[in-house]
Amino acid sequence: MGRKRVLITGAAGFLGSHLCDRFIREDFHVIAMDNLITGDLRNIEHLFKLENFEFCHHDVSTYVNVPGKLDYILHFASPASPIDYLKIPIQTLKVGSLGIHNLLGLARKKNARILIASTSEVYGDPTVNPQPEEYWGNVNPVGPRGVYDEAKRFQEAMTMAYHTFHGLETRIVRIFNTYGPRMRLNDGRVLPAFIGQALRGEDLTVFGDGSQTRSFCYVDDLVEGIYRLLFSDYALPVNIGNPDEITIKQFGEEIIKLTGTKQKMVFEPLPTDDPKQRRPDITKAKALLGWEPKVDRAKGLKITYEYFKSLPEQEIQHKDFTYYNK
Numbered sequence: 109m110g111r112k113r114v115l116i117t118g119a120a121g122f123l124g125s126h127l128c129d130r131f132i133r134e135d136f137h138v139i140a141m142d143n144l145i146t147g148d149l150r151n152i153e154h155l156f157k158l159e160n161f162e163f164c165h166h167d168v169s170t171y172v173n174v175p176g177k178l179d180y181i182l183h184f185a186s187p188a189s190p191i192d193y194l195k196i197p198i199q200t201l202k203v204g205s206l207g208i209h210n211l212l213g214l215a216r217k218k219n220a221r222i223l224i225a226s227t228s229e230v231y232g233d234p235t236v237n238p239q240p241e242e243y244w245g246n247v248n249p250v251g252p253r254g255v256y257d258e259a260k261r262f263q264e265a266m267t268m269a270y271h272t273f274h275g276l277e278t279r280i281v282r283i284f285n286t287y288g289p290r291m292r293l294n295d296g297r298v299l300p301a302f303i304g305q306a307l308r309g310e311d312l313t314v315f316g317d318g319s320q321t322r323s324f325c326y327v328d329d330l331v332e333g334i335y336r337l338l339f340s341d342y343a344l345p346v347n348i349g350n351p352d353e354i355t356i357k358q359f360g361e362e363i364i365k366l367t368g369t370k371q372k373m374v375f376e377p378l379p380t381d382d383p384k385q386r387r388p389d390i391t392k393a394k395a396l397l398g399w400e401p402k403v404d405r406a407k408g409l410k411i412t413y414e415y416f417k418s419l420p421e422q423e424i425q426h427k428d429f430t431y432y433n434k
């Protein structure tokens with residue numbers, strides 16, 4: 109019979125690389141695709157020697173060709189931090205629109221099941237908390253986050269259309285804030301920002317008064333939820349995230365304690381359209397997948413801090429936003 113074959117896009121990124129690890133562990137043949145704009149080959153270089161792993165340097169916004177059979181596609185290619193959207197807005201829109209069209213076409217041709225990475229950003233700056241899947245969202249299409257939010261919303265619509273019109277097997281995961289090893293230290297997200305600042309002996313920059321909330325999920329929990337969703341028979345979107353909600357100010361205090369930094373928090377203006385609250389309602393994931401997060405923040409943050417500490421000093425000191433591969 110041979111191994112089941114899975115295509116993972118965005119494979120050199122934070123979530124994509126952890127998914128590669130998981131599918132390799134489950135004895136799949138993994139075809140890892142990435143254009144390396146925001147991805148980093150170091151995240152997957154340990155897999156290159158394996159006979160059931162192959163890397164394909166390709167931008168999924170252009171026609172995607174994969175020789176041989178394909179059983180599953182996981183679409184995780186996309187810039188995914190607010191700074192990315194500002195720096196590369198057009199690519200962000202293209203991968204969520206042209207990219208998904210190419211991959212849905214590929215899934216049809218190969219008769220493969222496709223799972224797409226959607227996001228809590230489809231809820232925008234939500235007026236209900238926690239957010240259930242039935243909430244339609246509060247999104248500003250022309251704000252700085254619009255290029256990401258609307259691409260992801262279009263991606264969901266396109267995926268559902270292929271499901272209903274072509275009968276394609278599709279899965280949609282709405283991912284809430286996730287953290288863990290292999291996040292980019294300079295991607296502008298709050299966790300790498302705070303830990304990087306602590307490691308360099310700088311003050312921690314809190315945007316706004318820090319009363320906005322987020323709910324942080326450790327990457328291993330997220331991967332488990334995605335794995336279960338792929339093998340479920342549910343085609344509507346499912347939230348995967350950790351409902352343990354905290355304010356960004358409290359989060360800063362936790363990072364100060366964890367790292368033992370002598371620095372303090374300093375307050376800067378809140379970015380445009382920054383959501384005031386975010387917390388997943390995971391009733392559906394619990395009922396459908398028997399899934400809930402297992403790793404608490406204290407444990408997850410400790411592992412993540414060790415990872416960032418182990419990076420080359422030069423990288424820790426290089427605080428300006430960069431793409432490693434440019």
Ligand code: UDP
Pocket residue numbers: 189190285296297298299301302313314315316320322356378379382383
């Ligand atoms: N944030 C902050 N300081 C930073 C980076 C981010 O206070 O140096 C805040 C940001 O304004 C937001 C929250 O932390 O309210 C989470 O930001 P992130 O970019 O990680 O993800 P988001 O959930 O906003 O997409």
